[in-house]
């Protein structure tokens with residue numbers, strides 16, 4: 108236990124160092140930073156006009172029970188915050204396995220999965236930090252409304268943390284495929300395409316036809332993106348949060364078990380074969 | 383001209399030989415493109431299913447616009463993708479030197495050096511979309527319409543290539559030109575939808591400044607029998623002028639090429 | 645007509661500088677600070693058809709930059725260049741047909757293609773008549789022993805194999821002028837020898853003019869009668885190789901490891917040392933495993949064995965080694981001397 112704590116402290120220190128150097132990195136790559144801002148602003152403009160036209164053409168005030176403002180709120184937030192949740196665990200695994208690093212990684216005193224989780228959590232916070240200017244722009248120019256009640260924020264933050272864990276564990280499970288196939292690139296692409304639709308990254312899930320919604324609820328992606336963003340954008344009221352957290356926790360429990368099991372079986376296969 | 387055509391063929395054959403070695407990559411690349419595109423289209427379909435039209439454009443008409451611009455984009459992707467890598471792979475490494483010591487146009491050499499097969503997936507998607515929707519929408523495939531379609535795709539491709547040439551040339555000064563290229567390139571997403579849905583300012587910009595409108599909206603309107611008047615034909619002229627300007631800027635950039643210090 | 649002629653050829657690079665730290669990064673965003681680097685400074689030279697000229701200088705002296713201006717890669721900042729009577733940058737295409745270039749540090753071939761396919765492409769680029777191409781291919785693969793390599797992709801070749809391929813690729817269109825920028829860098833003696841021989845034969849057979857830069861004195865000694873030395877961008881010597889060799893190639897260095905027991909009084913030893921005429925102790929220093937004495941001597945006045953024998957009589961020697969003077973040190977010596985004559989002109993040092 109104390110070893111784990113020490114490891115945790117080290118990990119935090121490393122991410123701390125990372126945090127403090129990142130403004131420099133960030134500035135050095137400032138051209139990339141501006142690029143991302145401009146490109147995202149462009150797509151906000153497109154969404155804005157697209158949805159306005161859609162609502163105008165529909166002749167109704169709401170679509171699937173959502174007003175124009177709710178929909179725009181949701182789309183903008185999903186588009187800005189969504190990328191912060193990305194982790195390319197399967198590419199990492201592919202790299203570790205190709206270079207024969209898995210065995211070495213496993214020798215370290217801190218649990219491998221836990222260490223990676225902390226790292227990914229740090230990355231998510233970093234990435235969220237870089238989104239702040241975009242959120243400001245959206246509030247100022249695109250009519251983005253953020254919740255004013257503490258309850259809504261709390262509901263969002265907790266759902267976001269839980270959702271991140273769900274996605275992390277799912278991706279861990281999925282990444283274990285790298286032990287059985289070298290086509291990590293193709294596998295990664297499949298995951299991204301499926302997630303784009305079923306996480307609610309494109310449009311609020313309630314707008315999908317029933318059968319697609321059914322599929323979405325059977326997949327973990329919505330837990331990571333749709334649930335927290337729906338809470339933040341006001342599509343779902345804070346009162347709905349506790350039930351959603353429970354569902355997320357259930358996902359976490361199941362995925363934790365499954366991912367650890369599959370991982371240990373897969374690692375044994377590699378170490379036996381001397382990969 | 384003939385000489386360059388023959389040379390391109392030589393380059394292409396060699397490139398295809400290399401690609402055959404990485405066949406699997408080709409299929410994964412095509413598949414990944416297909417997957418992302420279809421997911422995006424499913425999204426649009428899910429929305430359009432709830433409304434009669436978007437500013438008077440049906441779902442099929444939107445797909446037709448989308449197919450047209452995808453065809454133009456695929457040409458750019460197949461034949462001019464190396465503009466993206468100019469800074470990273472040729473200028474930073476000094477590899478551009480070898481283009482400068484050979485008796486052919488360096489721009490031609492750059493483009494011919496890497497035919498990009500990823501664009502084939504786009505070509506197929508665009509072709510299928512245009513083919514399917516034109517039947518569903520009852521666009522008659524007369525010879526005139528067919529020739530117009532070819533001209534429209536050519537015009538669109540030239541617009542893509544010219545704009546990328548403008549931005550890629552900045553690599554001669556700043557090396558890392560990809561972010562700049564990306565910003566301008568990404569504006570083509572405005573042209574996935576009928577321009578009439580935007581504010582007047584955006585319509586003008588997408589017509590005269592970053593004229594991606596001529597790659598999708600105007601030719602689609604013409605073929606669908608919507609009134610766009612002379613705008614159905616100006617695009618080709620605009621594209622030609624744009625390419626000429628871009629090439630002058632490129633030639634200016636070439637004089638600033640400073641190689642690398644080793 | 646000269647094969648190559650330049651007058652006051654000058655190249656100034658402008659480089660962006662970034663101060664370290666966050667402040668520097670921010671500053672660079674708004675007001676990037678620029679620095680001018682004078683890489684080539686008023687170089688005037690002329691080379692006659694059929695000559696092989698060695699172009700040497702320490703790292704960063706400006707050799708590659710000169711070559712790049714001669715081949716049309718870079719536009720000169722000022723001054724004029726003529727290669728076979730043409731301006732290599734303005735008349736780039738016409739010039740490119742007549743010259744061949746090898747940059748030893750990077751390949752001109754296609755990384756993923758088999759050598760024969762790269763050569764086929766080059767034949768297409770230079771419009772070589774098919775019959776002539778086959779003849780030359782035959783000849784080159786004979787002379788450079790490329791037969792077994794023709795089907796090998798460049799990425800799978802060793803350094804030496806790659807360099808032989810580069811040479812074939814640079815000469816297959818029968819250029820009148822050949823530029824070689826460090827063609828033997830990193831190669832072993834046998835490959836170096838073969839490449840030198842090939843260049844020599846090619847020069848004799850076709851009368852190709854060759855300019856070659858190198859850090860290997862061997863290349864110069866075996867190939868060139870004439871040497872140009874550049875330092876800090878300026879030409880400091882242009883003349884026969886023989887002159888350099890006589891004046892600066894005479895010094896050799898012997899390094900002795902002496903027994904640790906001399907360690908305490910190494911300095912006295914060094915000062916009291918009796919050595920043959922023309923030899924002197926250059927440096928001495930102590931270390932945990934023993935001391936070291938560096939002795940320099942003039943080869944025309946004494947010999948290595950005389951120096952070694954004399955020194956071994958005075959201290960106990962554990963080990964010793966002999967080194968040839970490297971080009972860099974010769975160039976430095978010449979640079980020191982040449983300053984007296986201003987911009988050392990033809991044949992003078």
Ligand SMILES: Nc1ncnc2c1ncn2[C@@H]1O[C@H](COP(=O)(O)OP(=O)(O)OP(=O)(O)O)[C@@H](O)[C@H]1O
Pocket residue numbers: 640641642643644657658659681682683701702703704705706707708709710
């Ligand atoms: N593309 C460039 N941009 C900026 N500075 C450059 C560039 N190329 C060369 N330099 C600078 O010009 C000077 C001359 O460089 P050059 O490469 O010509 O030297 P060289 O004699 O070929 O050296 P080496 O023996 O190391 O190859 C150096 O100070 C180098 O840093």
Ligand SMILES: [Mg+2]
Pocket residue numbers: 644707708709825
């Ligand atoms: Mg050099």
